[in-house]
Amino acid sequence: MHELSVCQSILSQVETIAQQHQATAVTLIKLKIGPLSGVETPLLVNAWTIASANTIAAEAQFEVEEMPITIHCPSCDRESRAKANRMVCGHCGEWRTQLVSGDEMLLQSIELDKSTERENV
Amino acid sequence: MCDTCGCNITPGNEHLIVNDGKLSKTSSGGEAVEVLQGLLHENDHQAMHNRQHFDQHQLLAINLMSSPGSGKTALLEATIDALGDEVRIGVVEGDLETENDANRIRKKGVPACQISTGSACHLDAHMVHDALHQLTLEDLDILFIENVGNLVCPASFDLGHHRNITLLSVTEGDDKPAKYPVIFRAADLMLLTKTDLLPYLEEFDPTRAEQYLRELSNPAEMISLSAKSGEGLKHWLDWLRHELKHYRRHLATGTTLTPALQPDGVALHQHTHSHNHTHNHDHHHS
Ligand SMILES: Nc1nc2c(ncn2[C@@H]2O[C@H](COP(=O)(O)OP(=O)(O)OP(=O)(O)O)[C@@H](O)[C@H]2O)c(=O)[nH]1
Ligand SMILES: [Mg+2]
Ligand SMILES: [Zn+2]
Ligand SMILES: [Zn+2]
Numbered sequence: 001m002h003e004l005s006v007c008q009s010i011l012s013q014v015e016t017i018a019q020q021h022q023a024t025a026v027t028l029i030k031l032k033i034g035p036l037s038g039v040e041t042p043l044l045v046n047a048w049t050i051a052s053a054n055t056i057a058a059e060a061q062f063e064v065e066e067m068p069i070t071i072h073c074p075s076c077d078r079e080s081r082a083k084a085n086r087m088v089c090g091h092c093g094e095w096r097t098q099l100v101s102g103d104e105m106l107l108q109s110i111e112l113d114k115s116t117e118r119e120n121v
Numbered sequence: 122m123c124d125t126c127g128c129n130i131t132p133g134n135e136h137l138i139v140n141d142g143k144l145s146k147t148s149s150g151g152e153a154v155e156v157l158q159g160l161l162h163e164n165d166h167q168a169m170h171n172r173q174h175f176d177q178h179q180l181l182a183i184n185l186m187s188s189p190g191s192g193k194t195a196l197l198e199a200t201i202d203a204l205g206d207e208v209r210i211g212v213v214e215g216d217l218e219t220e221n222d223a224n225r226i227r228k229k230g231v232p233a234c235q236i237s238t239g240s241a242c243h244l245d246a247h248m249v250h251d252a253l254h255q256l257t258l259e260d261l262d263i264l265f266i267e268n269v270g271n272l273v274c275p276a277s278f279d280l281g282h283h284r285n286i287t288l289l290s291v292t293e294g295d296d297k298p299a300k301y302p303v304i305f306r307a308a309d310l311m312l313l314t315k316t317d318l319l320p321y322l323e324e325f326d327p328t329r330a331e332q333y334l335r336e337l338s339n340p341a342e343m344i345s346l347s348a349k350s351g352e353g354l355k356h357w358l359d360w361l362r363h364e365l366k367h368y369r370r371h372l373a374t375g376t377t378l379t380p381a382l383q384p385d386g387v388a389l390h391q392h393t394h395s396h397n398h399t400h401n402h403d404h405h406h407s
Contacts, residue, residue: 002243002274009161017154027151031160038277038303039160071338085302087338095335103382105160105277112152 003043006105007051014057014110023112026057030108034067035084037105041066060110069102164278167246171253171281176377178258180211181368182266184280184380186304187288188297189270192314194222195348196288196357197265201229204358208365211261213252215244215269222267232256243274246281263365272297276304283368283378290315291325298333306337307382310344310360317347341381 010029018026033039041064052058069082073089079100080090088095145153159165175182185193194214201210212233214222223235234252236244249266256264266282268275287308289297292315298305305311311334313327331343344360346353368378 002241002277005241005243005245006160006277009163013156013158013160013162017156021152021154023152027147027149028153036303036306038273085299085333086336087306088336095338096340097338099338107156107158107160107162109153109155109157111147112154114152115150 003039003047004051006039006044007047010048010107011051011055011057013107014060015055017110018056018112021112021114023056023114025113026060026110027113028061028063028109028111029057030110031062031064032067032104032106032108033064034102034104035069036099036103039105065108067101067104070100071097071102072100073097161278164246167250168279168281171246171250172283172377172379173281174250174253174258175264175281175283176372178261179369179372180258180261180264181284181365181378182264182280182282183284183286183364184266184268184275184282185286185288186268186272186275186307187270187290187314188272188293191270191288191290191293192348193267193270193288194225196312196314196346197226197267198229199348199351199354200265200358200361201226201231203354204361205229205231208361209260209262211256211258211264213244213249213256213264213266215248215267217242217269232261238269242269242271243278244268244280245278249280263361272301272304276307279383282380284309284364285380285382286310286312288312288314289330291318291322291327295325295327295330296333298330298337302337305334306339307380308334308339308341309381310341311339312357313343313345315347315349316345316352317350 014026014029033041044064045062048062052060069084070079071082071087071089072079073092073094074096075094076089076092078091082090087097089097147153187193197212204210210231212226212231214226214233214235215238216222217238220235223233226233234255236248236252238244238248244266266280285307287305289311291313313330319325327345334341334343344353344356346357371378
């Protein structure tokens with residue numbers, strides 16, 4: 001269960017950016033996660049609830065885009081979808097393939113609220 | 122310094138990720154900020170810093186990962202016995218609790234630093250950094266970092282090490298690489314351990330274990346050994362000697378080594394060189 005560590009890292013990145021922009025709240029956090037990153041999305045979402053409580057990002061919408069595993073085959077020069085434990089070319093069976101996408105663990109973007117009358121809402 | 126380096130954008134996934142404009146207004150009047158950082162950005166920075174420590178002291182750092190009890194510490198004990206006069210070894214031990222493993226290593230006359238992670242199921246770059254300051258790095262040639270016994274979490278954290286080794290003991294079943302693809306995919310070397318037990322485990326097929334590793338598209342070598350009987354140990358020691366030479370050649374040309382794959386895919390666009398290099402040296406043992 002390293003997802004809590006990952007969330008603490010996300011939070012500290014988000015807090016830094018929010019401060020730089022003098023935001024009063026973070027409203028949206030967008031991530032991209034691939035299955036080969038070793039991070040499980042459902043665990044991450046659960047851990048985020050704990051990590052973000054009572055922070056500037058507590059109310060933020062937490063949006064995870066799950067990336068597919070795509071590989072490129074140097075033998076037949078084609079791309080195919082793959083599974084984490086079977087990264088073999090879907091066209092010719094070559095196992096020496098290159099990863100195109102699927103190991104992402106990215107904080108893509110965030111959205112900030114800067115209105116000062118937020119407390120009155 | 123590298124806040125905008127976008128370190129895990131690769132030519133392959135760039136078009137999926139990069140949008141126009143870094144700052145824009147949202148429909149509700151808020152502000153949208155493009156970030157494009159790895160989720161473990163702070164860890165990755167600390168790892169980079171650790172790697173600089175290692176390289177300043179010409180110290181090859183090797184991360185050992187496996188499930189609990191696969192024989193990591195036993196392998197280190199056997200390695201120290203066999204190589205201790207030739208190579209100056211140091212060890213960082215990661216466990217949830219106890220000083221046991223560090224004490225086993227110290228009994229062999231080798232400096233060891235124990236990290237007790239408490240509830241954390243993996244080592245991170247900050248913990249390793251603290252440990253580095255308790256060791257005299259200039260007195261060492263190889264630093265082994267024995268990660269917490271766990272086949273999931275350690276794979277996601279770069280420690281600044283140069284090589285990843287994943288151990289698979291024959292009592293665990295030969296399909297472990299298929300069940301835990303992330304950690305076996307990260308291996309620069311897979312060690313099949315406790316082979317002295319193979320006669321009792323006819324269901325374990327080493328060829329099949331290697332086949333599962335290949336299906337992760339991992340060309341890493343597999344070495345079979347037993348820390349108990351000494352079988353296969355020579356092959357492993359040769360691998361270490363070779364990696365040490367390889368590392369020093371890199372330092373001499375002003376470059377360093379990174380694992381062929383890094384947790385966030387940094388390797389794909391930044392270290393193609395070291396990856397190819399590994400391939401070229403795959404068959405040095407024969
Ligand atoms: N038969 C046999 N047993 C071994 C071998 N290597 C280790 N063992 C035994 O396996 C058990 C675990 O070994 P350790 O070296 O402590 O394993 P580890 O991976 O360091 O364990 P953790 O640090 O707790 O994750 C011990 O009882 C060892 O004696 C081997 O080559 N053959
Ligand atoms: Mg141990
Ligand atoms: Zn193909
Ligand atoms: Zn960076």
